[in-house]
Amino acid sequence: MGVWKNMLFFITPLFFLVSCSNEDQVVENKNNISLFQEKNIYEIMQPAKSNVSRGLILSNIDNLLDITEIENGLMELSVNHFSTNKFYMQEGQYLDEKIISQWLARKTKEGFGLNPPIENSRGDVVEDQKNNPRILSHVLEQNFINKENGKLEGLSLAISLNEFYDFRVTDDKGLVYTGQVKVDNSDDNVNDVENYGKEIAENIIKDIRNNNKIPNVPIYLTLYQESNIDGILPGIFLAETFIPEGERIDKWTDIDIKNYTFPSNPLYSLDKETHDKLLTFKEDIQKSFEHLNPKISGKLRYQNGKLIDLIIDVNAPLINDTELIGLFQLTGDKLNTVLVDYLPIPITINITDQKQIVGIIVWDPSKKQLYANPI
Numbered sequence: 001m002g003v004w005k006n007m008l009f010f011i012t013p014l015f016f017l018v019s020c021s022n023e024d025q026v027v028e029n030k031n032n033i034s035l036f037q038e039k040n041i042y043e044i045m046q047p048a049k050s051n052v053s054r055g056l057i058l059s060n061i062d063n064l065l066d067i068t069e070i071e072n073g074l075m076e077l078s079v080n081h082f083s084t085n086k087f088y089m090q091e092g093q094y095l096d097e098k099i100i101s102q103w104l105a106r107k108t109k110e111g112f113g114l115n116p117p118i119e120n121s122r123g124d125v126v127e128d129q130k131n132n133p134r135i136l137s138h139v140l141e142q143n144f145i146n147k148e149n150g151k152l153e154g155l156s157l158a159i160s161l162n163e164f165y166d167f168r169v170t171d172d173k174g175l176v177y178t179g180q181v182k183v184d185n186s187d188d189n190v191n192d193v194e195n196y197g198k199e200i201a202e203n204i205i206k207d208i209r210n211n212n213k214i215p216n217v218p219i220y221l222t223l224y225q226e227s228n229i230d231g232i233l234p235g236i237f238l239a240e241t242f243i244p245e246g247e248r249i250d251k252w253t254d255i256d257i258k259n260y261t262f263p264s265n266p267l268y269s270l271d272k273e274t275h276d277k278l279l280t281f282k283e284d285i286q287k288s289f290e291h292l293n294p295k296i297s298g299k300l301r302y303q304n305g306k307l308i309d310l311i312i313d314v315n316a317p318l319i320n321d322t323e324l325i326g327l328f329q330l331t332g333d334k335l336n337t338v339l340v341d342y343l344p345i346p347i348t349i350n351i352t353d354q355k356q357i358v359g360i361i362v363w364d365p366s367k368k369q370l371y372a373n374p375i
Contacts, residue, residue, distance in 0.1 A: 042089035051091040060138040069234035092141025133165035262298030
């Protein structure tokens with residue numbers, strides 16, 4: 001413990017998110033700690049309620065990164081329509097497991113299914129799945145409650161869609177087969193996944209408007225395309241629409257938010273200058289701590305072609321306290337000299353030891369200040 005006293009000149013405590021405000025906050029999620037710069041964050045309606053379809057998202061969406069992205073992303077996108085000053089956020093209370101499961105079923109003449117039916121079957125269960133992939137995988141609901149009167153005055157929905165369909169089927173002999181198929185295999189620059197999502201969104205809104213158990217309120221709706229089951233980045237939000245009370249979908253607006261990893265060829269092609277700055281940062285750290293052989297990677301988020309968030313992971317296995325102090329100091333210095341002036345955005349650096357976060361450094365561009373803390 002005493003060794004950390006020597007770092008007090010460098011470390012400022014970090015406070016983790018426990019409530020909603022417009023203040024600078026540091027938010028901890030399952031894998032990373034990210035700085036949200038003066039970002040509007042919802043207060044949760046108390047007493048807190050779990051989603052009425054709780055647990056269904058885990059069975060419907062395979063990649064945990066997608067689950068985190070769709071839950072957090074829907075909330076962030078909803079801010080543009082349901083003010084954090086006026087509304088509490090509440091987990092979905094209306095789309096239960098029965099409703100969602102009906103939508104996820106394959107379409108039949110009698111049923112409510114929104115996934116493609118099996119067409120022209122030849123009795124081969126594997127080929128049937130490959131030729132008719134399921135596209136709709138989940139519908140996530142969030143509620144927005146007026147702080148003054150306690151009434152529901154808004155719904156947000158994220159329609160989650162498969163880019164890759166992973167299937168598990170059993171034939172008439174009881175044999176089990178698994179496989180994967182890409183939903184859109186064409187090269188026509190048309191996203192068939194997105195188009196299908198827009199088509200079934202009409203049915204979803206129609207069902208909601210016709211359900212007298214669901215209040216007739218404005219609805220914010222977005223389409224989300226999942227990543228591959230073992231993808232190292234989450235999927236992307238494709239498009240959004242806002243539907244006033246009692247109305248149906250009028251128009252869609254594209255969402256241009258994309259995630260990239262460093263190092264990678266896609267990032268190099270998109271933003272060579274940022275890629276090269278990060279490469280310099282990486283090489284400087286690795287050169288100074290060559291005996292630790294640190295592995296350095298990054299996750300970058302771009303909105304409308306502009307970098308808005310950067311998380312750097314520095315993995316130094318079996319690092320000791322003294323080495324961690326030195327790594328803190330060098331990383332903070334290189335962050336300041338290599339990246340800060342060039343990237344006026346929130347930057348988070350996670351120092352990890354065999355997947356366990358042991359330290360964090362955050363750059364706050366609004367205050368032009370570095371914060372750091374061992375964990």
